[in-house]
Amino acid sequence: SPRDNGVRARSLSTCLLASGVRNFSMAGSPGYATIFDFSIQNLRFAAPGIRKPEAVVLPTSRRGLQRAVLCARSASLAIRVRSGGHSYEGQSYTVSGGVLDGKAPFVVIDLMNLNKVRVHAASATAWAESGATLGEVYHAVAHSSPSNRSSLALTAASCSTIGLGGHISGGGFGPVSRKFMLAADNVLDALLVDAVGRVLDRRAMGEDVFWAIRGGGGGSWGVVYAWKLRLVPVPDTVTVFTPRREGSVDAMAGLVYRWQFVGPALPDEFYLSASLTIGSSSSSSQEDRDLRNVAFTGLVLGPKEMAMSVLNERFPELGLAEAEVSEMSWVESAARLAGLSSVDELTSRVSKTKYYGKNKSDYVQRPISRDSLAAILRYLSDGPPAGYVTMDPYGGAMARLSATATPFPHRAGNLYALQYGVTWDSDAGEASVSARIQWLRSLYAYMTPHVSSNPRAAYVNYIDIDLMGFDESLGPVRLASSVSHARATWGAAYFTVENFDRLVRAKTRIDPANVFYNAQSIPLH
Ligand code: FDA
Structure with missing residues (x-):
């Protein structure tokens, strides 16, 4: 009921403040709509009839991110994680589609302030926080290349305001993928904040989970705080x-x-x-x-x-x-293919x-x-x-x-x-x-x-709720996302049955309480 939601919202706010997290906006407060709307790419999901979060939290540090996950859980709010907000079905900021269609009170953890990129040109690698946009990463990589020319690059999509978090979680195809494959194929390590607030690197999360987060779709495993990326060599021209x-x-x-x-x-x-x-x-x-x-x-x-x-x-x-x-x-080509008029515009998050x-x-x-x-x-x-x-x-x-x-x-x-x-x-x-x-x-x-x-x-990066099937009376089916239903429909389509079954095993290991779910997140065994 609205009263319960109010209690949850107050509990979230108290917990965040007690944890030292101050950068959040509660529903109804001034500035809430601006912050919530900022990264919505598909305005279809900004409509007034679509359920909005009780709060948007914008962590500014890894610790703040951990606290945000824990506070959301202790306030019994569902979690939606947003990096660039480009999900075709609004899955990073709505509870639309799936079993809980519109019903769950929830909080959006928005990573837009976690956008630092640290390039190590000598080893052709970079650590990038997940809230960085592709444009921000392209810009940082190009400007840290040894000769200040674009001899290093990242393989990912053309659209510069896509977030690294969702993009790599689903693969990440772009104009140099025929040479260097997907963004996800060039991930060397990652830091994942899990449902109990631990920060796990590749070794700590284990190879199955590390395999799963590189293409198994966002929103299923925890929050990827940062990725270690292999940068690829491109010619000067x-x-x-x-x-x-x-x-x-x-x-x-x-x-x-x-x-x-x-x-x-x-x-x-x-x-x-x-x-x-x-x-x-x-x-x-x-x-x-x-x-x-x-x-x-x-x-x-x-x-x-x-x-x-x-x-x-x-x-x-x-x-x-x-x-x-x-x-x-290369960096000029990234700006051109993104439809921008200058390389510096790559750093703009305004879509x-x-x-x-x-x-x-x-x-x-x-x-x-x-x-x-x-x-x-x-x-x-x-x-x-x-x-x-x-x-x-x-x-x-x-x-x-x-x-x-x-x-x-x-x-x-x-x-x-x-x-x-x-x-x-x-x-x-x-x-x-x-x-x-x-x-x-x-x-x-x-x-x-x-x-x-x-x-x-x-x-999966072109997420399509229709793949869950249709029920003439209900529209897109709101069947419980049982393993067998998911496997037979979108699971096989996005991943093949063999990969889907491995994803289910990884999910069951890393998030046994199914804290991180959305309409098409990987179900538990
Ligand atoms: P968003 O924030 O909406 O997240 C998408 C999903 O990932 C959600 O489920 C979210 O919860 C989850 N998520 C986000 N951050 C996470 C994190 N840090 N940890 C865990 N889960 C996280 N794709 C492509 O491969 N090639 C292309 O050329 C294009 N082009 C393109 C153009 C345009 C205009 C759009 C709108 C989209 C594309 N895409 C694409 C698809 C794009 O790659 C896909 O929508 C990504 O998931 C978007 O990532 P964002 O972080 O922006 O989305």
Whole structure:
């Protein structure tokens, strides 16, 4: 009841103050909404009808973090841990989805003040607190490289406001992953605050738990306070290009058809993704409506001569022109691919890409036929104007690690990952939102014959509550997250059954009271 929640909130506040933790904001207090909203990336989960936390605690030290976990527990509040707040389903700051959908009083432990990055250039390693954003880490790494040039880098995503905590917990794919794999594949050690407030390093947590935290998804194991990362060597000059091509459905289907053979097979130094966006479907002219866009994003670890010669030989259909490619340092490429205008903007935590939306993912293991691609392009343009499909090439080093080396199993045999998305505006009504989400689910159903099966795979960092299944009367099923239900649905999809079962064993060892849970956290035995 509200009275019980008030008692819990007071108990939390008393405990925090007694422990010397002063940086927190209670619901209803001035500044609470600003602090709570700051890192919400998907504004769909900021809606007034969605349950809010009793408090947001922002620890400023490791000890403060330990205290926050203990005080939340002693006040009988559920815990949500937030680093960058980019969870597609708001799992770091809501109790939406899953068994306790909206019911549990909870506290958000927000790590935004735990964002220090210490680079040790001589050993090409860094210790980074989990609340650092990718942009903050990229900036620190580049500015600590020996020659003050970008000879060291971190392999992770392009979006600079993603938090290190959630990103590495789920894998972390980005433009240099075909050369250096995922962020999680480059973790050498970590400090985990567990449910009883201990700080465990790799040795103390044991190899099973250390395996689990590198790709088994955030929010299941404890709070990762910091990661020790292997930094990777990059040349002083890299090449970036973002050509956009427009043409008839058949021409664009032909281009994407060819890309499927090229993108995943390029040398490891090359990244070339393709994004299908909706063209001019709102136009009244038939000619306009028949035009489709394909936006490519390219990064090559090398000079532009290398980029041009390889791409023009292997993918002449792209027609890459010299005017479309630019040379720069790796950190400049990180800023450019994040859509920023300067390298210094990498340190800004203010997200310019907040959105209302829903995403889903798939993996493609056999090239999709040209006719099917044309049909997909038509489906896209018959849909809402803000739908898209992004194709991220795998292969290279991604395919050389075994599917069980980390919980992330999508290695050899996967040509590319698909991400589907739909967005809407702040003033979209309920009917329009549900029509868009329904459109996305239909697109996903439509894609069934073209993507992986048994299990139909998905990427845990593109968390998708739909994978829990549907009950017509309830919406996304609120079945107890039993091991068997989770294994048969999202568990197999994100991790494969073998990896999922190992994750369940690790979970049972590190968090036997299931203190750290969310709609799709790893269940206990
Ligand atoms: P957030 O704070 O929301 O946390 C996500 C989950 O991890 C939650 O369950 C949370 O409780 C848990 N968690 C957070 N910090 C933790 C900690 N310190 N210890 C334990 N658990 C913790 N991914 C990708 O691989 N490649 C890409 O290119 C992109 N691109 C991209 C663009 C945009 C615009 C968005 C919104 C997202 C992506 N992603 C992505 C997905 C992204 O990697 C994923 O959402 C991450 O989980 C986000 O991490 P945050 O810390 O920002 O999220």
